[in-house]
Amino acid sequence: MNDDILYRQKGHVVTLTMNQPEQRNPLTGNRIVEGFLDAIDRIQQDQSVRAVIVTGAGSAFSCGGNIKEMERQASGEIGGMDIRQGYRSGIQRLPLALFTLEVPVIAAINGSAIGAGLDVACMCDIRIASTQAKFAESFVKLGLIPGDGGAWLLPRVVGLSRAAELTFTGRTIDAEQALAWDLVSRVVPADELLTAAHELAAQIAANPPHAVRLAKRLMREALHTRLDTLLEMSAAFQVLAHQAPDHKEAVAAFLEKRAPVFGMAKED
Known part of the structure; x- marks a missing residue:
C-alpha cells in the first residue's frame, strides 16, 4: 500500500x-x-x-x-x-x-x-x-x-x-x-x-456475503457468455449457496422472525 x-x-x-x-x-x-x-x-x-x-x-x-x-x-x-x-x-x-x-x-x-x-x-x-x-x-x-x-x-x-x-x-x-x-x-x-x-x-x-459475491460473479460472466452456459454456472453456484452456513442462518432467522447475523464485523 x-x-x-x-x-x-x-x-x-x-x-x-x-x-x-x-x-x-x-x-x-x-x-x-x-x-x-x-x-x-x-x-x-x-x-x-x-x-x-x-x-x-x-x-x-x-x-x-x-x-x-x-x-x-x-x-x-x-x-x-x-x-x-x-x-x-x-x-x-x-x-x-x-x-x-x-x-x-x-x-x-x-x-x-x-x-x-x-x-x-x-x-x-x-x-x-x-x-x-x-x-x-x-x-x-x-x-x-x-x-x-x-x-x-x-x-x-x-x-x-x-x-x-x-x-x-x-x-x-x-x-x-x-x-x-x-x-x-x-x-x-x-x-x-x-x-x-x-x-x-x-x-x-447486511446480506450474506457468499450470496453477494456469487451474484456479482454471475452478473460479470453474463456480459460475455451464452444463456445456457450461464444457467449451468448458476446451478453450480446455487449448490454452494444452499450449503453455506449463512443460508441456513437466513432461513432460520426468517422462520423465527428475527434479524439474521452473518459473520463478525471487523473493528475500525
Whole structure:
C-alpha cells in the first residue's frame, strides 16, 4: 500500500481514496495503480470485507492521465514498444483487477471523472455522483484512444450509441445528463455523497456475503457468455449457496422472525 491510495475499513466496508488532490488524482505518472492493485489483493484475501467504495480526495474523482507523462511519450523520449509495455504492465492491470473483484464496488464520484477517470468509474459495479461531478471520455481531444479498456467498459454501461457519442466527441456531460444516460444510478448533493455511498454499502454488507459475491460473479460472466452456459454456472453456484452456513442462518432467522447475523464485523 502507498500514500497515493488511502485504505480505510469500517466494519465490513473498505473505502479506497485516490489521494493526489493537488494533481486531481491522475492515474499515471504516480503509484495510484500500484496502490489499487495492492488494495484489491488485500480485499480479495480478507473475507470480512463485503463492500468497497472508491472515491477521490479533493475536488476531482480523477482527471485521468498525467499530462506531463503524455508530453514525454509524444516527444519520442520513450520508445513505442516501451509505451506498449507500460500500458500492459501498468494501467491495463487495473480493469482486470477491479472489474473482477468479488466484492461489490461503489464509485462515489465527487468531482470530474475524465478519460481514464471515467473508465475507472465504469470498472465499478455501482456509480453514484455528486451534483458537482463531470464526465468525459476525452481521449480523442488529446489525439488518443481509450487505452485502459474504456472501449469495452463504456458501451456496456450506457449503450453503444451513447458511448460512441462520448468517445468520438470527447465532450463533457454533467451529473444530471449522466443520470439520464444511466451512467450513474443516483445524484446527491456534494456534502451527502459519502454518506449515501456508505448507506448503500451498508445495505449490501447486511446480506450474506457468499450470496453477494456469487451474484456479482454471475452478473460479470453474463456480459460475455451464452444463456445456457450461464444457467449451468448458476446451478453450480446455487449448490454452494444452499450449503453455506449463512443460508441456513437466513432461513432460520426468517422462520423465527428475527434479524439474521452473518459473520463478525471487523473493528475500525
